[in-house]
Amino acid sequence: MLELMLLSLGLSATGAVLSLLLMRAPAAAKTAACTLGMGAAAASLASGVAAIGSPALLANLGGPVPFADLTVLFNPLSGLLVAVISVLALVAWLFGLSYFNEYYDKGIGTLGCFMNLFVASMMMVILCDNAFWFLVFFELMSLTSYMLVIVEGDEKSFKGGFLYLVMAHIGFLMIAVSFFLMASACGSLEFAAFRATAFDPALATAAFALAFFGFGAKAGIVPFHSWLPQAHPAAPSNVSALMSGGMIKIGVFGIMKVCFDLLALSGGQLGWGVLVVVIGAVSSVLGVVYALGEHDLKSLLAYHSVENIGIILLGVGTGIVGWACGNLWLAGVGLAAGLYHLVNHAMFKGLLFLGAGSVLHATGTRNMEALGGLARLMPVTAVCFLAGSLAISAIPPLNGFVSEWFTYQALIGAAMAGGIGLRVVFAFAVVALAITGALAVTCFVKAFGVTFLGKPRSDAAKAAHEVPASMRLGMVALTALCAALGLGAAWFAPVMSGIAASVLAAPAMPVAAGTALVSLDTISVTSPLLIAVLLAVVVGACALARNAANRAHGLKVDPEPWACGYAPDVHMETLASTVAAGVRGFMGPLYGIREGVNSAGAAVAGVFGRAFEAGACGQGAAPAPPSREQRVRVPLSESVMSVLRSVGAWFSRLEGGDFRTYIVYIVGALVFFLALIILVR
Amino acid sequence: MIEFTVAVIQVLLLVLLAPLASGVARKIRAKMHTRQGTSIFQDYYDLAKLWRRCEVQPGGAGLVSRAMPPVFLGTMVIVAAGLPLIARACPVPLLGDVITVLYLMALPRFMFSLAALDSAGSYTAVGGVRELLLGVLVEPALILTLMVLALACGSTNLGVMADSVASLVAYPPVAVVVAGVAFACACYVEMGKLPFDVAEAEQELQEGPLAEFSGPSLAMLKLGMSVKQLVVASLFVAVFLPFGAASVATPLGLAVGLALFVAKLAAVLLVAAVIENAVMRVRYQFLGRYTWFVFGLAALSFVFLVIGI
Numbered sequence: 001m002l003e004l005m006l007l008s009l010g011l012s013a014t015g016a017v018l019s020l021l022l023m024r025a026p027a028a029a030k031t032a033a034c035t036l037g038m039g040a041a042a043a044s045l046a047s048g049v050a051a052i053g054s055p056a057l058l059a060n061l062g063g064p065v066p067f068a069d070l071t072v073l074f075n076p077l078s079g080l081l082v083a084v085i086s087v088l089a090l091v092a093w094l095f096g097l098s099y100f101n102e103y104y105d106k107g108i109g110t111l112g113c114f115m116n117l118f119v120a121s122m123m124m125v126i127l128c129d130n131a132f133w134f135l136v137f138f139e140l141m142s143l144t145s146y147m148l149v150i151v152e153g154d155e156k157s158f159k160g161g162f163l164y165l166v167m168a169h170i171g172f173l174m175i176a177v178s179f180f181l182m183a184s185a186c187g188s189l190e191f192a193a194f195r196a197t198a199f200d201p202a203l204a205t206a207a208f209a210l211a212f213f214g215f216g217a218k219a220g221i222v223p224f225h226s227w228l229p230q231a232h233p234a235a236p237s238n239v240s241a242l243m244s245g246g247m248i249k250i251g252v253f254g255i256m257k258v259c260f261d262l263l264a265l266s267g268g269q270l271g272w273g274v275l276v277v278v279i280g281a282v283s284s285v286l287g288v289v290y291a292l293g294e295h296d297l298k299s300l301l302a303y304h305s306v307e308n309i310g311i312i313l314l315g316v317g318t319g320i321v322g323w324a325c326g327n328l329w330l331a332g333v334g335l336a337a338g339l340y341h342l343v344n345h346a347m348f349k350g351l352l353f354l355g356a357g358s359v360l361h362a363t364g365t366r367n368m369e370a371l372g373g374l375a376r377l378m379p380v381t382a383v384c385f386l387a388g389s390l391a392i393s394a395i396p397p398l399n400g401f402v403s404e405w406f407t408y409q410a411l412i413g414a415a416m417a418g419g420i421g422l423r424v425v426f427a428f429a430v431v432a433l434a435i436t437g438a439l440a441v442t443c444f445v446k447a448f449g450v451t452f453l454g455k456p457r458s459d460a461a462k463a464a465h466e467v468p469a470s471m472r473l474g475m476v477a478l479t480a481l482c483a484a485l486g487l488g489a490a491w492f493a494p495v496m497s498g499i500a501a502s503v504l505a506a507p508a509m510p511v512a513a514g515t516a517l518v519s520l521d522t523i524s525v526t527s528p529l530l531i532a533v534l535l536a537v538v539v540g541a542c543a544l545a546r547n548a549a550n551r552a553h554g555l556k557v558d559p560e561p562w563a564c565g566y567a568p569d570v571h572m573e574t575l576a577s578t579v580a581a582g583v584r585g586f587m588g589p590l591y592g593i594r595e596g597v598n599s600a601g602a603a604v605a606g607v608f609g610r611a612f613e614a615g616a617c618g619q620g621a622a623p624a625p626p627s628r629e630q631r632v633r634v635p636l637s638e639s640v641m642s643v644l645r646s647v648g649a650w651f652s653r654l655e656g657g658d659f660r661t662y663i664v665y666i667v668g669a670l671v672f673f674l675a676l677i678i679l680v681r
Numbered sequence: 682m683i684e685f686t687v688a689v690i691q692v693l694l695l696v697l698l699a700p701l702a703s704g705v706a707r708k709i710r711a712k713m714h715t716r717q718g719t720s721i722f723q724d725y726y727d728l729a730k731l732w733r734r735c736e737v738q739p740g741g742a743g744l745v746s747r748a749m750p751p752v753f754l755g756t757m758v759i760v761a762a763g764l765p766l767i768a769r770a771c772p773v774p775l776l777g778d779v780i781t782v783l784y785l786m787a788l789p790r791f792m793f794s795l796a797a798l799d800s801a802g803s804y805t806a807v808g809g810v811r812e813l814l815l816g817v818l819v820e821p822a823l824i825l826t827l828m829v830l831a832l833a834c835g836s837t838n839l840g841v842m843a844d845s846v847a848s849l850v851a852y853p854p855v856a857v858v859v860a861g862v863a864f865a866c867a868c869y870v871e872m873g874k875l876p877f878d879v880a881e882a883e884q885e886l887q888e889g890p891l892a893e894f895s896g897p898s899l900a901m902l903k904l905g906m907s908v909k910q911l912v913v914a915s916l917f918v919a920v921f922l923p924f925g926a927a928s929v930a931t932p933l934g935l936a937v938g939l940a941l942f943v944a945k946l947a948a949v950l951l952v953a954a955v956i957e958n959a960v961m962r963v964r965y966q967f968l969g970r971y972t973w974f975v976f977g978l979a980a981l982s983f984v985f986l987v988i989g990i
Contacts (some may be wrong), residue, residue: 133867373801375743386745395788396781408780412831423987427828434824435817437784441791442813449798453745454806516775527775531759531785534776539748539755542901546751549897555737561739561802562892572803582814585966 001074002059005082006121006386009039012120016107016113030100033112037093037119041381044123045086048661052499058129058192068189072124076499076656077261080255080339084346085246087481088121088483092238094355098467099361099456101240103151107204111151115239118144125250131179132188138175142168145247149231161306167217167227174214175254178207182262194262204266211258212517218554219251221313222283224598225306229290232305233298233366237357238474240298244305245350254311256335259320260503268324272559278318281432284310290440292446293591297356297366297574300447301349307436308345311407312338313431323504325418329521330410333508337406340493344399344485348391349372349476352498355385358471359451362464368447368576376504377464382452384475392480392560394437394605397528397535399485402493402517405526408433409519416521439583446579459511490515683930688762688772690939695761695915698722698943699907706954715957726908728900738895741799742862742880746889750898753789759783761912764839768927769847771840779827779837783820789909790816793890800893808889811965815877819870820974827977829986830920833857839916843923855911856985860922863978868917870972872910874953876963877971882968908980911946914953918945 022029028581051057056075063070096115121144126135142165149161182191186197199207228248255276260270264422287306294300315338358381359374360366375382391398408430415426450615456462466472487494490512501508512518513614516527560568584591608677703971709720718739719727721764733888741941763776771777776785790812797809831837833852834845845851870877925941927934 040910093787375745390788390791393787393791395791396785401784402782405780409837412828412837415828416832416835420987427825427983430823430828431821433823437787438817438820441787442794442810442817445778445791445794445798445809445813449795449806449809453743454801455797462739485829517835519782521840522831523839524778524838525775526778526781530773530775531781534759534762535752535755538758539751542751542755543748546897546901549732550736553733553896555739555896556735558737562804564804568802578685578806579810579813582810583817585969650939 001004001050001054001057002045002072004043004050005072005074005127007045007661008040008043008086009120009123011036011043012116015040016116016120019112019116020474022108023107024191026104028106028109029060029109029112030096031107033108034093034097034100037112037116038090038095040116040119041086041093044082045090046085047074047145048082048084049209052083052495054079056502059500063133065132066658068130070133071129071190071192074127075193075663076502077253077339078126079200080343080499082123082157084249084343085119085122085242085421085642088242088346088350091350091474091477092242094477095238095241095357095471096236097234097470099357100473102361103236105122106151106153111148114144114147115242118148118239119242120250120440122250126253129191131183131194132189134191135172135176135179136471141247142172145235145239145243149235150245151236151239152234157234160227160234164227164231167224171214171217171224171251174210174217176214178210178214178258181207181210181312181658186596190632191262191441193199193575195264195426198265198267199263201266201269204263205269205577208259208263208269210271212255212279215251215254215258216279217250217251218254219309220283220306220307221251222308223287225283225287225303228305229294229299229302231613232302233296235362237298237353240302241353242304248309249346251315252309252338252342255313256316256338256503260323264505269319269330270324270422273317273321273324274422275319276313277371277425278317280310280313281429282310283307283313284325284436285432285439288436288443289583289591293580294441295368295580297359297368297371297447297451298353298478299366300368300443301352301356304352304440304443305345305349307440308341308349308392310432311404311436312341312345312432313474314338314406315341315403315410315451318407318414318426319500319504321414321422322410323416325417328504328506328675330414330417331504331511332497332500332506333406333413333511333519333521334410336493336509336511337403337497337501340496341400341403341493343496343524344391347478348388348400349487351384351388351475351482352392353583354471354475354478355381355388357476359464359468360468361471363458363460365458366458368450370458371451371456371461372454373461374392374464375452378452380472381475384479385452387479388454388481389448391486393441393444395441397486399482399489399534402486402489402528404433405438405517406493406511409522409524411512411522413519436641441585442579446576451578462659477491487532489517489528493517500559530652683935684772687768687935691764691766691772692758692761694766694907694939695911696758696904696942699904699911700728702911702926702950703907706950706957709954710958712883712902713955718720724903725782727882728904729754731900731903733843733896734896736898739771739802739862739893741957744760744794744959745792745799746893747898749792750894750901750905752792754901754908756789757908757912761915764915765843765913765923765926766915766919767935767942769840769844769848769923771838774838774840776837779831779839779842781886783827783838786909786912787816787904795906797890803891805890808892809977812890814965818968819867820976822863822867822976822979823871823973825918826860828981829856829860829979830864832986833860842920843926844928846921847923847926849929853986853989855990857921859978859985863975863982864921866975866978869956870954870975872953873906874957875908876960877968884987889965900936901936911950911989914946914949918942918949919953925973928947 015033019029019033051074058073061070121137121140128134144167150157182194186193220228232244284307287303291300291303315334318334322334391400392398393406411426411430414634415423493511497508497511515529516525518525704724708721763773765771792810793811797805834842851857927938942949
């Protein structure tokens with residue numbers, strides 16, 4: 001394990017250096033960076049897979065700093081993260097072999113260098129077992145990814161990148177304070193010492209809360225999400241895949257590591273789990289609601305990462321609640337559901353970003369309004385993107401369904417086991433997940449339908465062509481993994497349960513029997529494999545019957561759709577905005593929150609930006625990134641006011657006599673008073 | 682083996698009765714309009730006629746439009762096979778999980794709306810988008826009521842739920858009854874009958890998403906949509922009105938269960954048909970008001986569950 005990982009790091013470093021040295025010969029730099037990167041990813045994949053199945057291994061690598069040795073820890077959880085990121089890196093490099101051709105004049109040498117360093121620093125963050133080195137590599141990860149975000153060198157990428165840099169450092173600060181709190185209490189920077197100390201409950205809670213929000217800023221939880229849709233789309237698409245599929249998972253990994261590992265002896269507290277579940281539920285709903293409003297394909301996908309991080313946190317939070325209550329089934333299944341969704345999201349989000357990259361490569365635009373009709377011109381990309389859309393919408397039998405199924409079972413199981421308060425929290429989470437599911441279906445019908453179906457709406461879309469073989473291969477590989485993680489769930493779920501068990505230091509919960517997935521506490525079973533077989537047989541039979549009827553009675557093609565007697569026109573087609581308008585009509589208040597949060601984020605970045613400008617620091621010193629309405633430099637006071645205004649507007653609707661809000665209000669009041677009665681009694 | 686037979690019987694029953702059910706609904710509408718109306722078998726004739734027609738595909742459409750009618754019907758068939766309709770236990774327990782059923786039903790919705798965008802026609806697409814929005818509005822209420830029932834019965838398996846409701850051990854009872862009412866309302870919305878037929882909306886959208894389908898594909902789609910209505914109504918009957926379904930799988934018990942199931946389903950559909958013809962269409966912008974009401978009911982059932990009455 002360790003040797004393979006060192007080999008991988010060595011290859012990454014060589015790739016970085018070679019790519020930089022060959023800067024003058026773009027093709028050679030690209031080939032060197034990509035092939036060495038692929039070699040590194042293959043080695044780290046082998047290392048990660050080995051770690052999943054082995055007992056924990058702690059190795060001290062010494063190091064130049066006298067006060068902190070570079071210790072690395074291989075355990076099943078870090079093995080899983082290493083394996084997931086390695087798969088994504090492997091595919092991203094493969095995709096890059098053709099995709100990076102566009103970057104010859106944008107500094108391919110530095111791009112290859114930073115991407116290699118980025119992957120290596122992610123590996124080290126996962127493996128590091130010392131607070132000092134953890135923070136060093138975490139910072140390196142943020143900086144290298146920032147360099148990748150601004151590689152396009154245009155105004156938009158600088159603004160997105162700067163917001164990202166500010167957010168990453170706010171997160172870094174919170175994590176650092178959390179680690180130093182623990183370090184000062186136990187007198188060592190080694191994680192092993194943290195692990196062996198039972199912290200004071202108040203200190204443990206403070207450390208957990210700081211780490212949760214700090215890592216949450218990296219993961220993109222609401223309210224720290226505003227950098228994702230601006231920074232991820234600006235990077236090259238395979239880097240976006242790596243960031244959205246891989247890097248933000250390190251935030252989730254950090255939350256799990258702090259809670260279950262570093263604070264293991266301090267014991268989990270119920271409140272932590274509730275906090276994680278509530279933030280997860282809010283993130284999942286708001287993420288998908290905002291995704292629906294996007295017309296930029298990559299921004300849409302970035303917002304979906306906020307949603308999926310929320311779903312992962314629902315599972316993890318349920319695990320924390322189960323752990324705190326001593327409910328082994330809940331802890332094991334909740335955590336396993338979170339881990340499974342973590343893996344799944346990496347796969348389908350990576351796939352979708354590569355698909356978006358292919359669209360960008362073929363047409364030169366990410367604006368869905370100007371696309372359309374690509375399924376005909378780029379069939380492989382279209383089929384892969386459709387598979388990814390079905391998977392992320394949690395439609396059986398693909399992988400998204402499996403992890404959401406376990407998440408639902410864990411949430412319902414938690415509501416069954418818990419008291420009144422927990423029941424309310426978990427009912428909220430279940431409803432949030434239901435809304436998220438239905439909205440995700442809407443959003444991906446929009447994303448796939450508007451981009452790939454209908455007729456081309458611009459010359460660029462008309463001139464699209466299928467992408468080169470290495471890019472197709474990358475997408476097909478991830479599609480196959482999505483299918484395998486769905487159909488083979490009965491074999492993968494026990495692995496996740498085993499990893500969850502190792503994290504909790506508890507016996508593994510049975511989650512599968514034969515080809516079926518089992519949920520013990522809610523007495524239920526399901527089987528994606530059976531559903532897939534039945535779908536293939538029944539749908540196949542229906543299709544054969546229909547085609548036989550077509551052969552017997554004829555099949556004609558009418559070139560134009562029916563337009564109520566008028567000549568069809570390309571302007572009659574449904575656009576992304578058409579879909580979004582409907583949802584906005586029903587969910588207006590939720591968009592109001594975003595305006596507030598975005599402008600607050602912009603204001604924070606603006607404050608830093610001015611400080612930066614004063615220090616006259618190069619290209620990064622862009623002014624505050626604008627929110628949707630191009631509001632540049634909103635003063636802090638005004639942004640706070642706009643949050644207050646939107647909340648106020650919502651409340652004023654209670655008085656305004658809107659019949660829907662009255663019902664919610666009445667039910668809310670009812671719940672409150674009943675809870676009060678029970679508590680008093 | 683007997684489970685397999687039950688599953689096949691359920692599928693055949695729902696698929697074969699679906700056109701009859703829609704034919705009867707048409708007849709009831711005609712009678713309420715004081716018209717003579719068509720034969721109750723008219724839908725069978727329509728389907729047979731469409732099946733023998735030449736199919737015209739819109740030019741922009743591709744694989745998605747081609748695949749949608751078989752996917753729609755096929756998925757409904759699979760859902761029908763898993764529900765505990767004539768016995769209290771699920772004939773195929775692996776298909777009997779609440780979450781599995783609801784997410785499996787998202788597949789036809791996904792394909793249906795996608796096919797609407799596929800043909801590049803503006804009428805079809807508007808219908809498809811409305812279908813999705815309706816799903817967004819009703820799904821939370823559906824899942825919340827089913828969660829209340831799952832908590833009351835201790836399982837998310839439909840068969841276990843049906844068994845504990847039928848043997849009156851689901852606790853607390855008031856919560857279950859209120860959840861039943863909320864679920865009935867949500868199912869009614871999900872069936873896409875007036876005033877919730879926004880996707881087709883004959884007056885505005887000329888049968889919306891179906892506009893570009895013809896011939897055998899249209900026949901399969903129409904059959905699929907009728908089957909969907911029956912499946913949704915059956916889901917309600919299976920979980921909240923399981924009384925009379927066979928508790929042990931003996932031939933006699935199953936026969937009684939079958940007869941009672943048909944009677945219960947007919948009663949539910951009759952009520953739905955009467956409601957459908959007694960109300961007017963609603964502009965789809967105002968749908969939220971009705972679905973909020975349904976969600977309010979679902980939330981109320983949850984409150985009753987929490988306080989245990």
